[in-house]
Amino acid sequence: MAFQLWQLCLAALGLLSFGLCIRRAVFAPLSKLPGPWYSLFADWYLMYQEFTGQRRPYIHQLHKKFGPAVRLGPNEISFTSIEAVKEIYQSGGSGYDKTEFYTLFRQFSTRTMFSTLDKGTHSQKKRHVAGQYANTNIMQPEVMGGIQDRAKAFVKRCEESKGTGVDAYVYLHCFALDCASHHLFAPYGTKSIEGTDLDMMEELSYHDSLKRNLAQYRWPILSFWLEKVFKPRPAPIANQYVLNSSAKSDPKAHSLTYKLQNSKDAFQPIQIAAECMDHLAAGIDTTGDALCLLMYQLSLPESFKVQDQLISEVSNNNKALDELPYLDAVIKEGLRCFPPIPMSQPRYTPSGGRAIDGYFIPAATIVSCQAWSVHQLNEEVFVKGDQFLPERWLDKEAAIEMNRLFFSFGAGGRGCTGRHLAMAEMKCLFREVYSQYKTRIAPDMKGRMTLDDQVISSRPLDQTCKLLFESLN
Numbered sequence: 001m002a003f004q005l006w007q008l009c010l011a012a013l014g015l016l017s018f019g020l021c022i023r024r025a026v027f028a029p030l031s032k033l034p035g036p037w038y039s040l041f042a043d044w045y046l047m048y049q050e051f052t053g054q055r056r057p058y059i060h061q062l063h064k065k066f067g068p069a070v071r072l073g074p075n076e077i078s079f080t081s082i083e084a085v086k087e088i089y090q091s092g093g094s095g096y097d098k099t100e101f102y103t104l105f106r107q108f109s110t111r112t113m114f115s116t117l118d119k120g121t122h123s124q125k126k127r128h129v130a131g132q133y134a135n136t137n138i139m140q141p142e143v144m145g146g147i148q149d150r151a152k153a154f155v156k157r158c159e160e161s162k163g164t165g166v167d168a169y170v171y172l173h174c175f176a177l178d179c180a181s182h183h184l185f186a187p188y189g190t191k192s193i194e195g196t197d198l199d200m201m202e203e204l205s206y207h208d209s210l211k212r213n214l215a216q217y218r219w220p221i222l223s224f225w226l227e228k229v230f231k232p233r234p235a236p237i238a239n240q241y242v243l244n245s246s247a248k249s250d251p252k253a254h255s256l257t258y259k260l261q262n263s264k265d266a267f268q269p270i271q272i273a274a275e276c277m278d279h280l281a282a283g284i285d286t287t288g289d290a291l292c293l294l295m296y297q298l299s300l301p302e303s304f305k306v307q308d309q310l311i312s313e314v315s316n317n318n319k320a321l322d323e324l325p326y327l328d329a330v331i332k333e334g335l336r337c338f339p340p341i342p343m344s345q346p347r348y349t350p351s352g353g354r355a356i357d358g359y360f361i362p363a364a365t366i367v368s369c370q371a372w373s374v375h376q377l378n379e380e381v382f383v384k385g386d387q388f389l390p391e392r393w394l395d396k397e398a399a400i401e402m403n404r405l406f407f408s409f410g411a412g413g414r415g416c417t418g419r420h421l422a423m424a425e426m427k428c429l430f431r432e433v434y435s436q437y438k439t440r441i442a443p444d445m446k447g448r449m450t451l452d453d454q455v456i457s458s459r460p461l462d463q464t465c466k467l468l469f470e471s472l473n
């Protein structure tokens, strides 16, 4: 039987590919790491999980099977241990450089603090921003007063519902938008709870850009064609609002716009707008989803005891927000169980490579931790890690170790700049609500609250959460 030339070529090519695969499996730098066998050869299966919105649960299952270090692809690893969190995100202050994944988060085609990849440039940018988000600035009467006003506006909405139910998803996102915009642009903050800027909240929160963003990240050279298939997310209302508000000549001194406009390094107007747009986007869905998922959890019968204890702490007292330990515990536990950014925060190992969790990881490998797994799979620190148990945070000694592993706001110099603002918003709103109401799931609540993963964040699947606000009086 004679073979034709093309058949011989094909067979040779097959053999060559097979040989290369075997060589890769045996000699690949990551071959010593635990992980599924196919992850040695390609990351197609990981990409399939990403495009179907299953990356986070897929990685979680791999950690359950293979342990705290798992190879996800030929050049990518996920970790869950405290040592890994410290090394990747905190070594040298800001940890490792970010990967090109963060290029997706440019605003007005401009790199912001969040989308800057190298830590040198990042720390320069951060100098101009950090002060406005320091706890001392957030605790100023002007800032807290603005948050308090918006919490009262939210409660007014609950009052108007007269026990018939409120879509908490909508108004908690409005609350987050109004608070963030107040911080960025005061006195030009939005009033979406009252209805004026509701369309902006909808534009920013109800979108589905998962596939477009992932396609751009995975195949950047096809960007031109991808733009034609997946249309860019239009945000004309928010864009115009940010461009206008960040150019006003009389922002309040506590606002970010004021700080950037008066910075020693002269910022171009488009750079100020891009930075503000980024913080607006960073502050809406994160805080809105965190509040919504937690309020829903508290409204379930299994949490009535927790809710009662919260009500008894926040009712009838004039204590400062940081003197309410149970409120703090409830919010921390909500963020631990339902981190709004539960997915991987990818970084590159620096030149020369690094040892992480006892493995040598070569330079330019993508390494990451995801809050979802960090919070659930470190049983010695978070006992019964998959359960909602706010009491765990009341034990001061245990809390030291838990705080070291608390990853909802990221960690190190590139962790969340807005964390004090977010905590103040959440505490203020919960005190306002639970000093006057108990919350229950509305009988006609049909929305599914299972987590729906986006590119890096997660939100309740149906984006609706109908709750009853029953007056305590």
Ligand code: HEM
Binding pocket: 113, 114, 115, 126, 180, 183, 278, 279, 280, 282, 283, 284, 286, 287, 290, 339, 340, 341, 344, 345, 346, 407, 408, 409, 410, 413, 414, 415, 416, 417, 418, 419, 421, 422
């Ligand atoms: C519960 C609410 C929030 C959560 C859970 C949260 C979480 C996070 C996380 C995990 C990161 C790091 C992400 C990464 O490295 O991939 C981050 C970064 C950031 N967040 Fe937040 N965030 C929240 C609210 C806010 C708010 C209200 C603002 C501002 C209005 C804000 C502004 C930022 C900024 C500017 C960064 C980039 C920091 C940098 O690159 O140095 N966040 N956030």
